[in-house]
Amino acid sequence: MDKIKKLNILFTSDTHGWLLPINYSDNSKSTNGLSVIANAMKEYSRENSILMDLGDTIQGSPLLYFHQINRKSYPNPAAQMMNYLNYDYFIPGNHDFNYGMDYLDEFITELNAKTLCANIATKDGLLFKQGFEIVDKNGVKILIIGITTKYIPNWENPNYIKGLIFNDPVVETEKIVNKYRKEVDLVVVAYHGGFERDILTRKEFVKDTGENQGCKIFANIKGVDILLTGHQHRIITEKIDNRILIQPGCNGANLGAVEIEYTDETGFKLVSIQPKLLKAGDYKSDPLCEELIKDVEKDNQVFLDEIIGIVPKNNLAIKDPIQARIDKHPIVDFINCIQIHASNSMLSATSLANIVTGFREEITVRNVLSTYVYSNTLAVVEISGKVLKEYLEKCAEYFVIKDGKIAANPRFSYPKVEHYNYDMIDGIDYVIDVTKKHGDRIESIKYKNKEIDKDDLFTIVLNNYRASGGGDFLMLKDLPIIREIPFNVAELILDYIRENRVLDVVGVNNIKLKT
Numbered sequence: 001m002d003k004i005k006k007l008n009i010l011f012t013s014d015t016h017g018w019l020l021p022i023n024y025s026d027n028s029k030s031t032n033g034l035s036v037i038a039n040a041m042k043e044y045s046r047e048n049s050i051l052m053d054l055g056d057t058i059q060g061s062p063l064l065y066f067h068q069i070n071r072k073s074y075p076n077p078a079a080q081m082m083n084y085l086n087y088d089y090f091i092p093g094n095h096d097f098n099y100g101m102d103y104l105d106e107f108i109t110e111l112n113a114k115t116l117c118a119n120i121a122t123k124d125g126l127l128f129k130q131g132f133e134i135v136d137k138n139g140v141k142i143l144i145i146g147i148t149t150k151y152i153p154n155w156e157n158p159n160y161i162k163g164l165i166f167n168d169p170v171v172e173t174e175k176i177v178n179k180y181r182k183e184v185d186l187v188v189v190a191y192h193g194g195f196e197r198d199i200l201t202r203k204e205f206v207k208d209t210g211e212n213q214g215c216k217i218f219a220n221i222k223g224v225d226i227l228l229t230g231h232q233h234r235i236i237t238e239k240i241d242n243r244i245l246i247q248p249g250c251n252g253a254n255l256g257a258v259e260i261e262y263t264d265e266t267g268f269k270l271v272s273i274q275p276k277l278l279k280a281g282d283y284k285s286d287p288l289c290e291e292l293i294k295d296v297e298k299d300n301q302v303f304l305d306e307i308i309g310i311v312p313k314n315n316l317a318i319k320d321p322i323q324a325r326i327d328k329h330p331i332v333d334f335i336n337c338i339q340i341h342a343s344n345s346m347l348s349a350t351s352l353a354n355i356v357t358g359f360r361e362e363i364t365v366r367n368v369l370s371t372y373v374y375s376n377t378l379a380v381v382e383i384s385g386k387v388l389k390e391y392l393e394k395c396a397e398y399f400v401i402k403d404g405k406i407a408a409n410p411r412f413s414y415p416k417v418e419h420y421n422y423d424m425i426d427g428i429d430y431v432i433d434v435t436k437k438h439g440d441r442i443e444s445i446k447y448k449n450k451e452i453d454k455d456d457l458f459t460i461v462l463n464n465y466r467a468s469g470g471g472d473f474l475m476l477k478d479l480p481i482i483r484e485i486p487f488n489v490a491e492l493i494l495d496y497i498r499e500n501r502v503l504d505v506v507g508v509n510n511i512k513l514k515t
C-alpha cells in the first residue's frame with residue numbers, strides 16, 4: 001500500500017494587533033492572541049506545513065496604536081512575532097491601510113513572510129509585486145493566490161490609497177487558476193474577504209456590494225481546492241465535494257488549519273482533506289513570544305495608564321452598549337461635540353463600537369482607546385434635507401420591538417456583528433417611529449426647532465468610513481466634500497481631554513424613539 005503523507009495549510013486572519021492575551025480595556029486576561037495561537041501551531045510539524053496570515057494585522061489594538069505613533073522607537077511587534085513564528089505568506093487586509101501606506105510598507109519590509117496580493121495594483125503593476133506563488137512542499141505542487149476585498153475605496157481615507165487600483169478578486173483569481181491549474185496538485189486561495197451568501201443555502205445575507213465574494217469565487221472557479229477567508233470575523237469550517245471553505249474569527253481566537261492526507265507514489269493523490277479551527281482557549285500563551293515584544297508592551301502600558309482628565313459626574317462609563325444606543329449615552333454627545341469643535345460643522349454623526357467601555361471618573365488613555373477603537377479621520381460634507389432623511393431612515397433600521405420593548409435588530413449581530421453601523425446625529429432633533437416599516441420611520445427632523453425642508457442644506461461631519469459610504473450608507477458616498485480633517489478621532493479626543501482636563505458632559509435628548 002502507498003504510504004500516506006501529511007500536509008497542512010495553517011493560517012490566521014483579522015488578528016487586529018491582538019498579540020498578547022490581554023483585554024486592554026481593563027488589563028484582564030484574555031484567552032485570545034497570537035502568542036497563544038503560537039502554541040496551537042505546535043500541533044503541526046512545520047516541515048509539513050505552510051503558514052500564512054490573511055490580513056487586518058496591524059490595526060485594532062491599543063498596542064499597535066501605541067506602536068504606530070512611536071514607530072521609530074521599536075520594531076513592529078506584529079512583524080517580530082510573525083517572523084519568530086516563521087510565517088510564509090502575508091495577504092494585506094483593508095485595515096492594514098488605516099495608518100497609511102508608509103506604515104504598511106514598513107511592516108512589510110520588516111516581515112520575513114512574502115506578501116501576496118493579486119488584485120491591488122498601481123499603473124506600474126501589482127502594488128506588492130507578487131500575486132501568487134507556486135511552491136513545492138515535500139513534492140506537492142501548490143498554487144497559492146493572495147487577494148483582498150476590492151471594497152477598500154469605500155472605506156479608506158483617499159489620501160492613503162492614492163493611485164491604487166482595486167481589481168476584481170474573482171476575475172484576477174480566475175485568470176491565475178486558468179493559467180496554472182494544470183501544472184499544480186492543489187490550489188489555495190487566501191482571500192481577505194468573506195461570503196456574500198449563506199454557503200449552504202445560497203441565500204443572500206445582505207445586498208451583494210462586492211465587499212465579500214467568497215461564494216462567487218468558490219462557485220465560479222472550480223479549480224480552487226481550498227478557500228481561506230477572513231474579514232467578516234466569522235467561524236466557518238465547511239467541506240463541499242472535498243473542497244474547503246474556512247474562516248477563523250478574529251483577534252487571535254483561532255488558528256485555521258486544513259489537514260491534508262495524500263499519497264504520491266504515482267503522482268499526487270488526495271486521501272483526505274479536513275478543515276479545522278484550533279481554539280486559543282485550549283492553549284497557553286508562549287512565553288518566548290511575549291518576551292520578544294516586552295519592551296514595547298511595557299511602555300505601552302505606561303502610556304495607557306496615564307490619567308489625562310476627570311469626569312466629576314462620573315456619567316461617561318458604558319455598562320450596556322445596546323442600551324447606550326437606545327438611550328443615546330452622553331458619551332455620544334461628547335464625541336459629536338468634539339467633532340463639531342474640530343470641524344465647525346452644523347451637524348455631527350457618530351456611532352459606538354461593538355464593544356465600548358466609556359470613560360471612568362479618572363480618564364486614562366486606555367479608556368479613550370477602548371471607547372473610540374477605530375482609526376478614523378473626519379470629513380465635512382454638504383447634505384440636503386432629503387439625503388439627511390434617507391440617512392436617518394437607514395440608521396432607524398437598527399431598532400426592532402421585542403416583547404413590547406425596543407431592542408437592537410438581530411441583523412446587526414449576524415452574519416457580522418456591526419452595531420457600529422447605527423449612527424446618532426447631533427445638531428438636529430428627530431423622531432424615529434419604531435412601529436413603522438423601514439424607510440418610513442423618521443417622523444420629524446428639526447433644525448433649530450424648525451422642521452427641515454428637503455432642499456435645506458447642512459454641513460455634517462462624518463468619519464471617513466461613513467463619508468465614503470461604509471456600512472452600505474450609499475446615500476452618503478458622493479456628497480460634496482467641503483473639507484477633510486486628517487486627524488485620528490481618538491487623537492482629537494485625547495487632545496481635547498488633555499487640554500480641558502474636566503469633562504462636564506450633559507446628555508442631549510434629541511433622538512426620540514416611538515413605540
Ligand SMILES: [Zn+2]
Nearest residue numbers: 056093094231
Ligand atoms: Zn477586513
